[in-house]
Amino acid sequence: MFSSTTLLVLLASYPALIFGQGHASSDQISTSATQYDNLFLSAPYPDGFGIPLKAQAVLNVTYPSGPITNGKSYSAEDVKxxxxxxxxxxxxxxFKAxxxxxxxxxxxNALGNPxxxxxxxxFLENGATFGDAGADGGMAMNVGSGTVVTSYAGPGPLLNTGEHRYAWMLFVQPSKFAAPSxxxxxxxxPGHWYVNAYVASSGLGDLVAASFFTVENGHATFPHNATVVHSTPTAGTANSSAQSGSASAAGSSNNAGKSAAKSDADGPVWKDCAATVKSLVMGLGVAVSGYILIQ
Incomplete structure (x- = not known):
């Protein structure tokens, strides 16, 4: 017979029981896709990249200042x-090599100021591979495994141009992939381009993982309720060519407000809470079951 102390130890260990399974849960993966949509990154240009996140993994991006939390604002110094x-x-x-x-x-760019x-x-690297999964299920990108076409240039938005949205995006690279000359x-x-057009013309596969954040320099010189041209991001649709940004913005101010309200209601905070509660319940159940079995 074990004392109540044993039960407390088992309860305290539930995170390891959950994450020791060696892979991301479906809730963790779907939450990243929801957060991506809430930042309008799946919307067509000029609001987003026009590429849906068909998440199959959680992408962890860690700067010297610490790991990125999706959707959080950072200084240029943090991510330099x-x-x-x-x-x-x-x-x-x-994902294995x-x-x-x-x-x-x-x-x-910033919503309302494309x-x-x-x-x-x-940053652009082709042909990257990942190593074997570690004890925690994490797979590190193999340094030097791919061709770094564009070396890292830290975010540095122009003064007073709004809250720029930056996304690390991991695409499947099939054998038919051919980089443009x-x-x-x-x-x-580094330079201007259209991510959507690059993906389509080169033959890249799905966007399967992403991590994203914002950086702002100064303060926006346009209204915070600035027009969002495509106010409802469409996760299932990707435009295969570069966009001209000529879509009409009439009446979209109200739509933007509605979309923002929906984003707040269905956004990552509530998704994260739901996933956390589910994990707590699962971990408690496993711990209690283990305690009962050893009696």
């Missing part, structure tokens, strides 16, 4: 140097 990249997949086999991936960091020249490329060699500098 290249971070380490790991992921916790739902299915380890899908020799499966290859393309990793991108791009700026979707860049007429498109998105901005801060102007973005195939190492040493290509």
């Amino acid at each position: 140097t290249l971070p380490t990249i790991t992921l916790i997949p739902g299915d380890t086999a899908a 020799p499966n290859a991936f393309t990793l991108i960091l791009a700026d979707a 860049d007429k020249e498109g998105n901005y490329r801060h 102007n973005l195939s060699a190492a040493g290509t500098g």
Whole structure:
């Protein structure tokens, strides 16, 4: 017979029982996709990248200042140097080498203040692979496994241009992938492009993991309720060509307000709470069951 102290030890160990399974839960994965949509990153240009997140893993991005929390605001100083990249997949086999991936960091700009020249490329690596999963299920990206076309350029939005949205995006890179000639060699500098057009023209596969954050320099010089051209992000649709940004904005101010309210109601905070409660219940159940069995 074990004392009540044993039960307390078992209860305290429930996080390890949950995450020791070696893969991300479906709730963790779906939460990242919801957060991505709530930032309008799946919406067509000029609001987002026009690429849905078909999440299959949780992407962990860790800067020297600490790990990124999806949707959180950071200073340019916080994210000025290249971070380490790991992921916790739902299915380890899908991410194990020799499966290859393309990793991108791009700026979707500030909602209501689109860049007429498109998105901005801060990092691009083709042919990246991941190592074997560790004890916690995490898989680290193999350093030097791919071709770094554009070396890391830390976010540095122009003064008073609003809260820029930056996304680390991991794409499946199938055998048919062919990088465009102007973005195939190492040493290509950062610059404007359209992520959607690059993905379509090069033959990249699905966007399977992402991590995203915001950086603002100064204060926005446009209203905080600025027009959102495409006020409802569409997670299931990706535009396969670069957009001109000529869509009508008539009446979208009200739509933007409604969308913001919906984002607050259905946003990542509530999703995170739900996932946490579920994990607590699961862990408690496992711990209690273990205690009963050893009596």
